[in-house]
Amino acid sequence: MIADAVKVMIRRKFLTGVAALVASPAAAHSLYGQWVAYRRRNLLIGCHRKDPATFELAQALVADINHALPKAKATPARAPHPERLASLLGTDQMELAVLSNPVARAIAEGLGKFHAYGTIPLLQVAGLGGHALIAHAEFPDRHAWMIRSALSGSAILDETEPSSLPWHPGAVAFEAGEPVPGIH
Numbered sequence: 001m002i003a004d005a006v007k008v009m010i011r012r013k014f015l016t017g018v019a020a021l022v023a024s025p026a027a028a029h030s031l032y033g034q035w036v037a038y039r040r041r042n043l044l045i046g047c048h049r050k051d052p053a054t055f056e057l058a059q060a061l062v063a064d065i066n067h068a069l070p071k072a073k074a075t076p077a078r079a080p081h082p083e084r085l086a087s088l089l090g091t092d093q094m095e096l097a098v099l100s101n102p103v104a105r106a107i108a109e110g111l112g113k114f115h116a117y118g119t120i121p122l123l124q125v126a127g128l129g130g131h132a133l134i135a136h137a138e139f140p141d142r143h144a145w146m147i148r149s150a151l152s153g154s155a156i157l158d159e160t161e162p163s164s165l166p167w168h169p170g171a172v173a174f175e176a177g178e179p180v181p182g183i184h
Contacts, residue, residue, distance in 0.1 A: 046097030068150035123168035127159030144170025
């Protein structure tokens, strides 16, 4: 009988400890921490399910980027809808995305269903027909230059329908034949 009471006490202490660990702030942020680490190791290119072309374009971009820059470990990151991408771009959880030109403009200006996210400074890295590879304005010039370099000569580039977003300085520097920004 005493042995059973001891087992119950031990079990309660164990379960209390597990509950405390699960409820701790460190555990609450562990998934976010893993997301941050994953983003540091991989170049994520956002796309979304509401526009299937964004996923197809992101896959093609990933193939070209990984061929030229294998250390980038580019991978598509598929959101359920463009509002989720606006949220990720606006909170610096994502730096690149493939969006249709009208959606990119609406996100940048905080129009319509994107009003709740405010204005988000977006710049164009590459034109993809009626879509564009866009970057948050904080995306380093050097990285935009390298991505634009990796995409040079790519069949995926189609700048016949340019986005109304301004061009990223790194992409402009590459097209102007300037050296990689930040390397002296």
